Amino acid sequence: MAIVVDKKEKRRLIALSCKGLLLEHGIKNLTVSQIAKVAGVGKGTIYEYFANKDEIVFEIITLFIDQFQEDLAKVVANDTLTSREKLEYFMLLVFSRNYNKELIIYQEFLSIALSGGSSGIVEFRNNCRDGFEGVLYKIIEQGIKNKELQQNAKLLIPMIRYFHTGLIVDVALGQAEAKEEIDKFINSIFNDIVLQEE
């Protein structure tokens, strides 16, 4: 038998090599030929590892999201912050300067997902959602323990995610100032809904 490569690893390597290309050009102006050139393989080879262009992009995006969720986990573990501060950090992180490019990537990902994503994309997004909700859950649970929040605050978790997603969409269109909207939102939550009554 001839050589057998680790397909999964090679996918990762190809994706890694053209991370910058995606950030620079965006999905629309990113061609498979370019990817092949930068990855140092023939165009045909690309299609040995990916079913189509979207899958390539998707693999690159996975790299970013994994990194992002690691960063989030660190914040949640930080015990010097109130749950309100954590929530604000959680919601703002993707809009921060150092995640500027990743935000664009995430928007591009949403773009693919919205235009009839493959089953792989859906699965991935499920994991994403579970990851984010998990972080949120921990934040809010801590808030409840600290008496910053009422018990029913947990019910808000999906709503917070929807709000956040919607905000990402509007920011993509230059129609929203993220920090301002998030502050207003968190104020509503903490002042009107779930602030522990004393």
Added chain:
Amino acid sequence: MAIVVDKKEKRRLIALSCKGLLLEHGIKNLTVSQIAKVAGVGKGTIYEYFANKDEIVFEIITLFIDQFQEDLAKVVANDTLTSREKLEYFMLLVFSRNYNKELIIYQEFLSIALSGGSSGIVEFRNNCRDGFEGVLYKIIEQGIKNKELQQNAKLLIPMIRYFHTGLIVDVALGQAEAKEEIDKFINSIFNDIVLQEE
């Protein structure tokens, strides 16, 4: 001087003629040649009235949204409904059976917008936002007048929009049951935030 056609009107006519085509094929599988054929003009003529394919799609989508907003306006004008009922109707309408296809189109529109929209997209989306917020404003104003809502309810208008947009995204990925989520959301708003205290 020769004839001068009403460009705006012709745009509308071309868009109208291929409404069905868009609903049937979706944006990705809709070709300019098809549009030209159905509209009964040459492909070159299309480009006399539209700068690019996206613009054609937006024009068609505009038709849908206009229709949609008309439907919404009717509900707002109906004085037999409480503002809570109106809000629920407002948020659910796009997910209803008879707007099934339009929802898909709107999701595809968001997809295009997210992957680096032109200035035309942004302008269009601005109008959309203003339209929706206008309807929301009326609903909530009525609620305040009827003492169903507190004064500060108006502050929630952008938040409601973000939530709604986020929900549309998640529904596209089969990750949310619209009615259920909306009910929960409206409950939160009316029970916890802005219900008039008696």
Added chain:
DNA sequence: ACAATATTGACCGACGGTCGGTCAAAAAAG
């Protein structure tokens, strides 16, 4: 008749994706 404008579809270049063929490494045979 003439000028101005509207219309057209053949044409173009770019792109995503395919396919027959090449080649080096590994396995089998001698």
Added chain:
DNA sequence: CTTTTTTGACCGACCGTCGGTCAATATTGT
């Protein structure tokens, strides 16, 4: 240890499609 065979990774010329262009033609008002 050498030769032969098999395997599958790799390639890039090629294909069909599509968005967009443009020179030629048709239509209209004066």
